[in-house]
Amino acid sequence: MADEHDRQGDDLPELGRALRRLYQPSADVPADTDAAIRAALRLGFAESRRKRLVFARRLAPFAAVAAAAAVVLLAIWLATLGPPSAPPQPAVARTDPADLDQNGTVDILDAFHLARHLEAGEAIDAALDLNRDGAIDSLDVDRIALRAVSLTPGAG
């Protein structure tokens, strides 16, 4: 294969010479022209660098303000995130059976309502057997009332 390639090169000597001429560095550039070109290039690069520095200096205050604003915005965003969210609760939250009026607080009115239901002989939710003695009676009313006046939150 290599032999065949060499043979082809021998077959086209003019083309080979032309290609070598094309890619060979030209040696006939005068030295002063070369130096002038280099000086011009150096001047161009220096000018470009100076312009970049001037631009950077002019931009610096704006960049500082932008960075400060970004920090403030980040802080605000983090503050609005709040604490990590609580683990998801079951879709149906279990309500407190002692909170009869379901206002979120066990108070004397819950005991009052149970007492009235008992006096009226109405059907009462079995969950209101708070002392688990098998009966819903005045002892359960007392239990709710004592919870209402408890000084320890969540007691009872």
Added chain:
Amino acid sequence: MNKLLAMISVLSLLPLAGFAQLAQPPQAADLQYETPPRSAFTALEIWLETGDQPLAAYQLEMVATAGDVRIVGIEGAAPGSIFGEPPYYDPAAMQSERIIIADFSTAPPEGLPAGRFRIATIHLQVVGDVEPAFETKLTVAADADGAPIEAQLTTRPGQDR
């Protein structure tokens, strides 16, 4: 021999001398007992004003905000009245400076108290010379249907009995 007897006599009298020293009455300088802080018993009457609305249920909180105050007893309204029995309270409130009291009645509206009446009396022990002060908050006042009613709570010093 006589010398020996004399020495024995002296030695036998030494313990007696010690007892005699112990039997001396204490000097006034030794008696430095700390004077206990002044303590007095008082009472705080809790009054409600409900206008013409009969009161069936109430709940209130009282806390001492000044002075060394200890709750020592709870009394209901006038004996024999609807709320004459002591109200519900947390036994842990005894000897503390904060209490929540509450009570209700299922009596018909015509038997319930209305207007201005004493609902309870809290008996207190005040230790020290600081004048006690209290804060009270009425959290529940309801009629015979359990509906909230307008009521004003006031206190006044009571007579400790």
